[in-house]
Amino acid sequence: xxxxxxxxxxxxxxxxxxxxxxxxxxxxxxxxxxxxxxxxxxxxxxxxxxxxxxxxxxxxxxxxxxxxxxxxxxxxxxxxxxxxxxxxxxxxxxxxxxxxxxxxxxxxxxxxxxxxxxxxxxxxxxxxxxxxxxxxxxxxxxxxxxxxxxxxxxxxxxxxxxxxxxxxxxxxxxxxxxxxxxxxxxxxxxxxxxxxxxxxxxxxxxxxxxxxxxxxxxxxxxxxxxxxxxxxxxxxxxxxxxxxxxxxxxxxxxxxxxxxxxxxxxxxxxxxxxxxxxxxxxxxxxxxxxxxxxxxxxxxxxxxxxxxxxxxxxxxxxxxxxxxxxxxxxxxxxxxxxxxxxxxxxxxxxxxxxxxxxxxxxxxxxxxxxxxxxxxxxxxxxxxxxxxxxxxxxxxxxxxxxxxxxxxxxxxxxxxxxxxxxxxx
Amino acid sequence: xxxxxxxxxxxxxxxxxxxxxxxxxxxxxxxxxxxxxxxxxxxxxxxxxxxxxxxxxxxxxxxxxxxxxxxxxxxxxxxxxxxxxxxxxxxxxxxxxxxxxxxxxxxxxxxxxxxxxxxxxxxxxxxxxxxxxxxxxxxxxxxxxxxxxxxxxxxxxxxxxxxxxxxxxxxxxxxxxxxxxxxxxxxxxxxxxxxxxxxxxxxxxxxxxxxxxxxxxxxxxxxxxxxxxxxxxxxxxxxxxxxxxxxxxxxxxxxxxxxxxxxxxxxxxxxxxxxxxxxxxxxxxxxxxxxxxxxxxxxxxxxxxxxxxxxxxxxxxxxxxxxxxxxxxxxxxxxxxxxxxxxxxxxxxxxxxxxxxxxxxxxxxxxxxxxxxxxxxxxxxxxxxxxxxxxxxxxxxxxxxxxxxxxxxxxxxxxxxxxxxxxxx
Numbered sequence: 091x092x093x094x095x096x097x098x099x100x101x102x103x104x105x106x107x108x109x110x111x112x113x114x115x116x117x118x119x120x121x122x123x124x125x126x127x128x129x130x131x132x133x134x135x136x137x138x139x140x141x142x143x144x145x146x147x148x149x150x151x152x153x154x155x156x157x158x159x160x161x162x163x164x165x166x167x168x169x170x171x172x173x174x175x176x177x178x179x180x181x182x183x184x185x186x187x188x189x190x191x192x193x194x195x196x197x198x199x200x201x202x203x204x205x206x207x208x209x210x211x212x213x214x215x216x217x218x219x220x221x222x223x224x225x226x227x228x229x230x231x232x233x234x235x236x237x238x239x240x241x242x243x244x245x246x247x248x249x250x251x252x253x254x255x256x257x258x259x260x261x262x263x264x265x266x267x268x269x270x271x272x273x274x275x276x277x278x279x280x281x282x283x284x285x286x287x288x289x290x291x292x293x294x295x296x297x298x299x300x301x302x303x304x305x306x307x308x309x310x311x312x313x314x315x316x317x318x319x320x321x322x323x324x325x326x327x328x329x330x331x332x333x334x335x336x337x338x339x340x341x342x343x344x345x346x347x348x349x350x351x352x353x354x355x356x357x358x359x360x361x362x363x364x365x366x367x368x369x370x371x372x373x374x375x376x377x378x379x380x381x382x383x384x385x386x387x388x389x390x391x392x393x394x395x396x397x398x399x400x401x402x403x404x405x406x407x408x409x410x411x412x413x414x415x416x417x418x419x420x421x422x423x424x425x426x427x428x429x430x431x432x433x434x435x436x437x438x439x440x441x442x443x444x445x446x447x448x449x450x451x452x453x454x455x456x457x458x459x460x461x462x463x464x465x466x467x468x469x470x471x472x473x474x475x476x477x478x479x480x481x482x483x484x485x486x487x488x489x490x491x492x493x494x495x496x497x498x499x500x501x502x503x504x505x506x507x508x509x510x511x512x513x514x515x
Numbered sequence: 516x517x518x519x520x521x522x523x524x525x526x527x528x529x530x531x532x533x534x535x536x537x538x539x540x541x542x543x544x545x546x547x548x549x550x551x552x553x554x555x556x557x558x559x560x561x562x563x564x565x566x567x568x569x570x571x572x573x574x575x576x577x578x579x580x581x582x583x584x585x586x587x588x589x590x591x592x593x594x595x596x597x598x599x600x601x602x603x604x605x606x607x608x609x610x611x612x613x614x615x616x617x618x619x620x621x622x623x624x625x626x627x628x629x630x631x632x633x634x635x636x637x638x639x640x641x642x643x644x645x646x647x648x649x650x651x652x653x654x655x656x657x658x659x660x661x662x663x664x665x666x667x668x669x670x671x672x673x674x675x676x677x678x679x680x681x682x683x684x685x686x687x688x689x690x691x692x693x694x695x696x697x698x699x700x701x702x703x704x705x706x707x708x709x710x711x712x713x714x715x716x717x718x719x720x721x722x723x724x725x726x727x728x729x730x731x732x733x734x735x736x737x738x739x740x741x742x743x744x745x746x747x748x749x750x751x752x753x754x755x756x757x758x759x760x761x762x763x764x765x766x767x768x769x770x771x772x773x774x775x776x777x778x779x780x781x782x783x784x785x786x787x788x789x790x791x792x793x794x795x796x797x798x799x800x801x802x803x804x805x806x807x808x809x810x811x812x813x814x815x816x817x818x819x820x821x822x823x824x825x826x827x828x829x830x831x832x833x834x835x836x837x838x839x840x841x842x843x844x845x846x847x848x849x850x851x852x853x854x855x856x857x858x859x860x861x862x863x864x865x866x867x868x869x870x871x872x873x874x875x876x877x878x879x880x881x882x883x884x885x886x887x888x889x890x891x892x893x894x895x896x897x898x899x900x901x902x903x904x905x906x907x908x909x910x911x912x913x914x915x916x917x918x919x920x921x922x923x924x925x926x927x928x929x930x931x932x933x934x935x936x937x938x939x940x
Contacts, residue, residue, distance in 0.1 A: 129587035138591045145587035153578055157814065161757055162554035162570035165889060166563045170937045174757055201805020203779030204629055211668070227791060232780040232805075235793040239778040243636070243668050251791070325806065332586055332599060332809035353664040354628030355657040364894060366652060366676070368660040380626020380657075381750065384757035385578065386811040464590060469789060512595045 107419050107488075115415070115484035121408050127396050128329075128481040135486040135493075137465040139478030140303060140443045143329030149392035156388040177387045178335075178356075178378055184394040185328070185337050188402055189301070189320070190311035195339055197374040198324065198390070199356075199382065202302055202336040205321040206236045206269075208350040208377060209338060213267040213296040213319055214240070214247065215349045220266035220294070221247045228254035229271040233300050237269060254279075257286060261293040268295050272310075273303035273441030276468050278433045280308065280441055284315045291316065301339075302326060307409065307442030309402045318344060327442060327478060328397065330390035338377050345373050354379040396480060408479035410437040412487050413444050416475060419491035420446070426498045432472055443476040448498065456508035457497045463490045532844050532913075540840070540909035546833050552821050553754075553906040560911040560918075562890040564903030565728060565868045568754030574817035581813040602812045603760075603781075603803055609819040610753070610762050613827055614726070614745070615736035620764055622799040623749065623815070624781075624807065627727055627761040630746040631661045631694075633775040633802060634763060638692040638721040638744055639665070639672065640774045645691035645719070646672045653679035654696045658725050662694060679704075682711060686718040693720050697735075698728035698866030701893050703858045705733065705866055709740045716741065726764075727751060732834065732867030734827045743769060752867060752903060753822065755815035763802050770798050779804040821905060833904035835862040837912050838869050841900060844916035845871070851923045857897055868901040871919070879922050881933035888918045 105111075116122055129145040130136060136144060160168040169175050183193030199205065210223070221244075225237050234251065241249045252260045257268055268290045272281050283299065290297045299320040304310060306327025312320060318341055324334030340348050349370070355361040356378035359369040370376035414437055420429070432445040448454050448471060455467040465475040475490060497503055541547055554570040555561060561569060585593040594600050608618030624630065635648070646669075650662050659676065666674045677685045682693055693715045697706050708724065715722045724745040729735060731752025737745060743766055749759030765773050774795070780786040781803035784794040795801035839862055845854070857870040873879050873896060880892040890900040900915060922928055 131588045136590060142591040150579060150582045153582060154575055157575045157578060163556045165561060166567040200625060200629060203805035204625060204777055207777045231789045231791055234791055235778040238793055239776045243776055333806045351664050351668055352629055352632045353660040364656045366656055366659055368663055380628035381758045383808050383811040385814045386808040389810045
């Protein structure tokens, strides 16, 4: 039995969708039980899991144990006795199944930005006779800032920013690295990882994927794509907590050559020998720099222990069913031609969220948040709604889509308090 | 009334020091109450606060509030409503008084290693016509690894490693940066910050101080020394928790020019405009790269809120009184000529810990840990004992020094289980 209404059924659902219909979908949802493992505030329909994932119930106890028992009682001994020193690799190993990678190809450290920096420099070093970094203008802007920072450090290296989907035309024998955001942070459009990686490889380039909006949203197959390098975020779909550490993937066949620039003790083969010469550790451990942030890592591990109980393909099926339901409700009920889907209409071509355009998108989103429907806004006019199947119900989809239609149809957004910009939008 | 026995009194204390004498010192210790703000396991005398500081009692509740209320209930809204976005600067501002710096000159981010990397590259950019980085061989090895990593990124830049205390002779018009560990991680010897900074400045170089073993151990006066740049660690004397984020200091007069290489959204003037071009924020905010690790930051802030209640000069006085007491007990009671003080004998010339040499130092330390006296060991033969006046008692000093003498005098270290090396020593 399916845990959701198949896409085809949905499209043929000729009658007006209502809350009762959505609640029936929840009854047959095999992932429904998973929601019980999360804290979700009353009166909130949370569609911003692609920005900050919800809190796993076990996270608080896990962190309290690390603080009270391991730090408070174990003190410095816990680096050994509580396995702190192994956490970056242990948690990396728990992310690996979501990536289609092996446990020893993934490690957790630092932020996505710092990891992009490390792996972009490392990628250039894998292709020392080539000097071009190709990146798309639709990449997450930080990825572009990082590339510019790397360019400034390497005289002769050039960052070529190409329009989305135009990487093919930029590939030549000067290209060292192609650095791409796998799922577009605005529209959720998915890059064809297998195809791009294969073409880049044929052209002799390394591909560095940013999987921040992909991990936990869509099944990934880094091995099947013969991927080289990747980074990703811990605090979105992985539910690792605010500012959770990020991860790095390095394919096994690159691990002996990989040479990252922030060489520090935790990446040393023998960190506690305090040797004056740096000798990189074997494997992904050499990607580490400073001391791992244990308290944040403990929160993050709680999120992954939920992920390791579920089948990512079932999660993806439910995600598609939810986003298709959302689109359908809006299509059935909205009469405002200014409200437009900005994501691909084919659900297979988009990741875990939907983007809708509206000229008053910022104020519309504030009015929604005021009603307990939390999505987010990206300039100039995009409202994003993220589908986190581990904790969202089809009834929540009803609530959110129906509220969106209502706010737009009634001009409920048209109020000064909904136009005022906050520091983080 | 003094909160400790003055050094001169201690030296003239002709009688054999005993536990009762030390307990009397605790009675007149004005910082004694502070210990109540920490969790300390029963039966442990904790002398490894220079490696991992003890747990502030409030840390657990603070972190639980951030997790359960701010993350669980507030969700993504807490970036604004709970002030998450301001945490790196807010906590930096709480470190500033310990550095002799202004609140807007300090920011918390990433690890010490990553921060050293950022500021070392930034320092080179402040002196573009100079290409030499001077560093001492006695620096913490990670500092040397980072310098080597920066050297590899900058063809033409040369790292000169000089013996401890020999920086003067290396200063010429080619030196861009002098990068020094202020308090030696092995011997605790303090560099003369005012003198070295002045000489480097006269020679046209920038000084980048690593204050990891200094902050919270000795009063610092970055303004008085006209210091340029500094980094430091959050998890040692600051009691910020395992792997707590680190900090960066940039003197105000450098802030407009400072240009760090890991350019990413949190250092952008307008991070949520998602502009394709990077425009650095004003002030120390431009030193940020990725998303701040909120859970670890919350634990760290708890530690600083204790620091902000005490006078650092009183803390230093007690630290000196404790370490002098330790030295005296060992001198009075040990007959083993192989047990030698490896730190400066003048307490004003050493930071917050003592190092003792012994050919069997590793096994001696394991035997001490087995008895509940926790210090640590650094190859080849150094035992380190850290003095954290916020939570240590003079009676603990008695316990530790007396145990050290006993283990050495009775050869209690001479057992196979004390010789086996752990992953983290």
